Amino acid sequence: MKKITKAAAAQPIECPKAPTSITINLIALSISLLAVVWLREYGQDLAVRTTSLVVACVALALPIIVLEWLFLKPYRNPSAGLDFRRRNHSLRRTAVKLLGFYLAVGSVAFVYWLFPEYHGSFYDNYFAVVRAILPWWLLLAIPYFYLIDGAMLRPRDAYWQLGSLLLGNRKEVSGRAVGQLYLGWLVKLFFLPLMFVYMGNNLNTLLNFDFARLFGSFKAVFDFTFNFLFYIDLLFVTVGYVCTLRLFDSHIRTAEPSFLGWGVALISYQPFWSMFSGTYLKYDQGPAWGFWFWNTPLMYGIWGTLILLLIAIYVWASIPFGIRFSNLTHRGILTNGPYRFTKHPAYISKNLSWWMISMPFMVSASGSEALRHSMLLLLVNFVYFMRARTEERHLSWDPDYVAYARYIEARGLFAFIGRWIPVLKFGRGRLFNVAGESPSATDLPPESGSAYKPAAS
Numbered sequence: 001m002k003k004i005t006k007a008a009a010a011q012p013i014e015c016p017k018a019p020t021s022i023t024i025n026l027i028a029l030s031i032s033l034l035a036v037v038w039l040r041e042y043g044q045d046l047a048v049r050t051t052s053l054v055v056a057c058v059a060l061a062l063p064i065i066v067l068e069w070l071f072l073k074p075y076r077n078p079s080a081g082l083d084f085r086r087r088n089h090s091l092r093r094t095a096v097k098l099l100g101f102y103l104a105v106g107s108v109a110f111v112y113w114l115f116p117e118y119h120g121s122f123y124d125n126y127f128a129v130v131r132a133i134l135p136w137w138l139l140l141a142i143p144y145f146y147l148i149d150g151a152m153l154r155p156r157d158a159y160w161q162l163g164s165l166l167l168g169n170r171k172e173v174s175g176r177a178v179g180q181l182y183l184g185w186l187v188k189l190f191f192l193p194l195m196f197v198y199m200g201n202n203l204n205t206l207l208n209f210d211f212a213r214l215f216g217s218f219k220a221v222f223d224f225t226f227n228f229l230f231y232i233d234l235l236f237v238t239v240g241y242v243c244t245l246r247l248f249d250s251h252i253r254t255a256e257p258s259f260l261g262w263g264v265a266l267i268s269y270q271p272f273w274s275m276f277s278g279t280y281l282k283y284d285q286g287p288a289w290g291f292w293f294w295n296t297p298l299m300y301g302i303w304g305t306l307i308l309l310l311i312a313i314y315v316w317a318s319i320p321f322g323i324r325f326s327n328l329t330h331r332g333i334l335t336n337g338p339y340r341f342t343k344h345p346a347y348i349s350k351n352l353s354w355w356m357i358s359m360p361f362m363v364s365a366s367g368s369e370a371l372r373h374s375m376l377l378l379l380v381n382f383v384y385f386m387r388a389r390t391e392e393r394h395l396s397w398d399p400d401y402v403a404y405a406r407y408i409e410a411r412g413l414f415a416f417i418g419r420w421i422p423v424l425k426f427g428r429g430r431l432f433n434v435a436g437e438s439p440s441a442t443d444l445p446p447e448s449g450s451a452y453k454p455a456a457s
Contacts, residue, residue, distance in 0.1 A: 240325025
């Protein structure tokens with residue numbers, strides 16, 4: 001890595017501009033929440049069906065798309081790779097892309113058919129929506145691919161390469177580009193149904209909640225707020241996994257290429273979490289926080305409020321994504337909202353909330369058990385620490401992220417940690433800054449052949 005010169009060090013450290021707008025996302029959130037109010041009052045026929053989920057998601061996604069189109073013009077971003085003045089349309093090239101697209105969708109359908117995980121009733125609502133929307137989606141893909149193909153600066157994208165591979169043309173096919181395409185679809189096929197079902201459960205609670213319970217009971221206030229905050233988070237998350245479109249510069253640019261990155265991410269979600277945590281990381285074996293403070297209402301209220309504040313920070317970290325949320329992918333570098341203060345606000349607040357909810361240092365019968373449970377929770381925290389490091393390594397090919405990491409390292413809320421423990425500073429292309437060098441905003445992406453170079457798509 002290049003050494004930072006004195007002239008470069010003297011330059012003011014600036015934070016790159018975010019690709020999203022907090023104001024636009026909050027306006028869209030307000031519209032979506034008004035849709036939930038409407039569903040409660042007038043849409044009960046919809047509320048018992050999966051249509052209510054679609055209404056809530058569309059009420060968030062559509063305002064963001066329209067307002068960003070009008071004010072941010074994401075199609076003009078260099079990362080979109082579009083120029084609508086080109087009009088370089090090709091029916092043949094579009095047909096090859098559609099062939100690749102349909103093959104990718106068919107591969108996802110095959111995975112759902114193959115694995116028993118997707119044969120239970122848990123995902124019924126998700127598959128009901130997919131069956132209703134899929135025919136229209138596949139049909140609308142035809143004009144969409146034709147429109148985008150004519151404007152793309154690099155029209156022979158991963159879909160074209162996958163279609164060409166299927167037609168027997170291997171000369172112009174990049175195995176890495178096709179692999180990245182499938183990794184992106186793997187992210188979507190795993191996370192979208194899971195988040196959709198979770199969001200449906202939280203939405204159903206909101207639609208049927210008796211607000212009269214809120215008066216005179218902090219427990220009811222806590223339960224409602226807890227569910228409401230996670231509903232907002234899941235709403236942005238679900239919409240993010242759906243809206244991966246180059247036209248809005250919300251497409252997947254790269255997917256996490258390492259097994260370690262995938263491993264530490266997937267272990268945090270069902271069904272892998274139940275399989276692993278019950279055997280190795282079961283830290284919450286005992287009553288949760290409410291049991292200990294039930295007879296002291298003041299402490300019950302204070303402790304519960306602190307938990308809700310941490311969860312609110314966690315949800316605040318989801319709002320800047322807009323339609324771009326996705327695990328294990330690069331879809332733009334967020335620098336607004338809580339990301340202005342630290343790189344991983346969601347992970348920090350979530351892990352702190354678990355300490356306050358489970359209280360492993362108190363719920364055990366003996367000191368040794370309390371120590372053991374606390375150490376198990378520290379291991380869970382370590383999983384998220386490794387998620388953060390693998391995400392940074394993945395994003396580090398992007399000069400915008402290097403500049404952002406440099407800004408946070410100098411002005412971030414926890415910048416002192418890097419000064420105390422230099423190995424934890426950001427190191428481009430590495431999990432740990434073993435060389436002890438600071439990142440430079442002028443650093444270029446890794447050389448050709450590196451796993452972190454952007455895919456040609």
